[in-house]
Amino acid sequence: xxxxxxxxxxxxGLALGDALGMPTQSLSRADIKARFxxxxxxxxxxxxxxxxxxxxxxxITDDTEQAILVGQLLIEGQGRIEPSELAQxxxxxxxxxxxxxxxxxxxxxTKRAIEMILAGHSPAEAGRYGTTxxxxxxxxxxxxxxxxxxxxxxxxxxxxxxxxxxNTTLGISSAAAxxxxxxxxxxxxxxxxxxxxxxHLAQQAESHGHWVAGxxxxxxxxxxxxxxxxxxxxxxxxxxYDVIGTSxxxxxxxxxxxxxxxxVAIGEMNAFxxxxxxxxxxxxxxxxxxxxxxxLGACLGLESWPVAMIDRVKMVNGLALEPLVRGLMALx
Numbered sequence: 001x002x003x004x005x006x007x008x009x010x011x012x013g014l015a016l017g018d019a020l021g022m023p024t025q026s027l028s029r030a031d032i033k034a035r036f037x038x039x040x041x042x043x044x045x046x047x048x049x050x051x052x053x054x055x056x057x058x059x060i061t062d063d064t065e066q067a068i069l070v071g072q073l074l075i076e077g078q079g080r081i082e083p084s085e086l087a088q089x090x091x092x093x094x095x096x097x098x099x100x101x102x103x104x105x106x107x108x109x110t111k112r113a114i115e116m117i118l119a120g121h122s123p124a125e126a127g128r129y130g131t132t133x134x135x136x137x138x139x140x141x142x143x144x145x146x147x148x149x150x151x152x153x154x155x156x157x158x159x160x161x162x163x164x165x166x167n168t169t170l171g172i173s174s175a176a177a178x179x180x181x182x183x184x185x186x187x188x189x190x191x192x193x194x195x196x197x198x199x200h201l202a203q204q205a206e207s208h209g210h211w212v213a214g215x216x217x218x219x220x221x222x223x224x225x226x227x228x229x230x231x232x233x234x235x236x237x238x239x240x241y242d243v244i245g246t247s248x249x250x251x252x253x254x255x256x257x258x259x260x261x262x263x264v265a266i267g268e269m270n271a272f273x274x275x276x277x278x279x280x281x282x283x284x285x286x287x288x289x290x291x292x293x294x295x296l297g298a299c300l301g302l303e304s305w306p307v308a309m310i311d312r313v314k315m316v317n318g319l320a321l322e323p324l325v326r327g328l329m330a331l332x
Contacts, residue, residue, distance in 0.1 A: 001301045003186050003329065004329055005301045005303075006185050006297070006301050006302075007298070007325050007328065008297075008321065008322065008325050009296075009297030009298060009300060009301045009302040009304060009305070010140055010143065010144060010185065010186065010293075010294045011067070011140060011141075011294070011325050012293075012297060012302060012305060012310050012313075012321060013275075013292075013293030013294050013295075013296055013298075014063065014064055014067055014140050014291075014293050014294040014297070015060050015064045015293070015310075015313050015319060015321070016293050016305055016313055017275050017278060017279070017288075017290040017291070017292055017293030017294070018060045018063040018287075018289065018290040018293070019042055019064075020275055020276065020286075021061075021279040021285035021286030021287070021290065022045060022052050022060070022061050022286050023036070023043045023044065023045040023046070023049060023055075023057075024036065024039060024279055024280065024285040024286075025050075025051055025061070025284060025285050025287075026050045026051050026283070027050070028282050028283075029237075029238075029241050029280075029283075030282075032281075032282055032285075033280075036280070038276065038277075038280050039276050039279040039280045040276045041309075042058045042312055042313070043057050044056055044057045045059070051103045051104055052102075052104060053103070057312070057316070058312040058313045058315070058316035058317070059316055062105075062106075063138070063286055063291075064319075065093065066090070066093065066134075066137065066138040067139075067141055067290075068141075068324065069093060070086070070138045070139070070141045070142070070161055071141035071145075071324050071325075072324065073085060074142065074145050074328060074331060075324070075328065078331065079145060079157070081161050083123035083160070083163050083164040084117070086123075086164050087117045087164050087165075090106060090110060090114060091118075093106075094106050106134075107132055107133075107134040107248060108132055108248065109127075109129065109130030109131060109134050109165055109166055109171065112126075112129055112130070113126040113127050113129070113164055113165040114165075117164070123164040124167060126167070127162065127166050127167030127168070128167050128168065128209075128210040129168070129212075130162075130168055131166070131168050131212050131214060131249065131250060132166070132248040132249060132250060133174065133248055133249070133250045133253045133254055133284065133287050133291070135162040135166035135172070135174070135175040135250075136171075136174045136175045136250055136287075136291055137287045137291060139158065139175040139178050139179045140178070140179070140294040141324075142157050142161050142179045143178070143179035143180070143181070143182025143294070143298065144182060144186060144298075144325065144328040145328040145329075145331040145332055146158075146183060146332065147183060147187070147332055148184050148187065148201070149187070151201065151204065154179070154183065154201075155176060155204060155205050158172060158176045158179050159172055159208050161175070162175050162209070166209075168210050168212045169206045169211050169216075170206075170212055170217060170251060171209060172205050172209040173217040173218065174202065174250035175205075176198075176201045176202055176205035177198040177202035177217060177218070177221060177258070178254065178257070178291055178294065178295060179201075180200075181194045181197065181198040181261070181298065181299070182294055182298040184197045184299075185295065185299035185300075191261065191264060191265040191299040191300065192265040192266075194295070194298070195221075195261055195262060195265060198221070198258070199222055199225075202217040202218040203218035214249070214251050216251075217250065217251060217254065217255070220244075220255045221254075224240075224255045224256065224262075225258055225262040227243070227244075227259060228260070228262040228263055229262060229266060233263075233268055233269075236263070236277075237277055237281055241281050241282055244256050244259065245283070246282055246284055246288060247283055247284060248284050252283075253283070253288050256281070256288050257278070257288050257291040257295065258295075260274045260278055261292060261295050261296060264296055264300075271293075271296040271297070271304040271305070272304065272306060275289050275292060278292050
């Protein structure tokens with residue numbers, strides 16, 4: 001399996017997870033059970049979907065769109081992201097979403113940061129309250145473009161991509177964890193070892209950004225992976241939803257993604273089954289499944305995703321990620 005295949009597996013895994021979670025995002029676990037049972041295919045969003053009303057099956061959301069935006073900025077900046085440029089692009093992206101009538105707008109941390117930038121604050125200052133999963137959800141292109149073999153430089157790349165919206169210990173360490181798994185996977189590392197490295201990088205990266213209170217990402221990932229191994233598979237989804245949590249807080253949703261990846265690492269489920277469980281959990285399902293899809297795809301390759309579903313996601317969204325991914329690989 002080539003590094004390019006793994007990189008494509010990561011980006012298309014992100015898009016597939018996003019699309020599987022699109023109709024269930026912001027719904028409770030009970031609501032999802034009543035409406036869909038268990039998600040095991042791409043589904044239309046109903047008219048009462050709170051964020052993505054009436055979107056057709058296979059539609060992507062902000063997770064994939066913002067990851068593409070970050071990827072384009074990396075290529076334009078030859079591996080560097082200018083924080084003010086990222087802020088400007090996010091403002092433009094939200095304006096386009098509003099024009100389309102979409103409810104899929106900027107998340108709470110990103111929104112607050114951009115309001116601060118528009119009010120004249122520096123990009124470094126603007127991200128000081130960002131603790132949610134917005135940085136982790138769009139970090140995959142950094143994992144593809146930057147090589148984890150040089151950890152110091154790698155963390156600097158992650159910080160650059162986070163700083164403007166999530167310049168906090170939680171925002172940066174959660175994004176570093178996800179990016180590290182993606183980068184390690186592209187290098188050919190197996191899933192279990194890549195998850196260990198992601199956990200380690202989360203610990204290394206938490207010395208960056210403004211300190212904020214909250215469970216430490218590395219410690220919570222370690223705990224969640226242990227819970228995942230020790231759990232009865234039938235009870236696992238309830239445990240993740242009830243005990244770790246599936247909100248936009250990075251110490252919930254990003255950590256849940258690692259717990260599900262652990263199930264794949266120990267052979268309890270395959271990559272696609274894990275994505276379906278993520279999309280069925282309740283809460284921030286599209287982001288949990290998108291992050292999980294990126295990590296699994298990087299380690300297991302493009303072949304881990306059903307071809308017909310990837311084709312459907314490409315068609316529905318007019319998505320052709322190959323040129324972007326090749327450009328990111330060239331930076332590596």
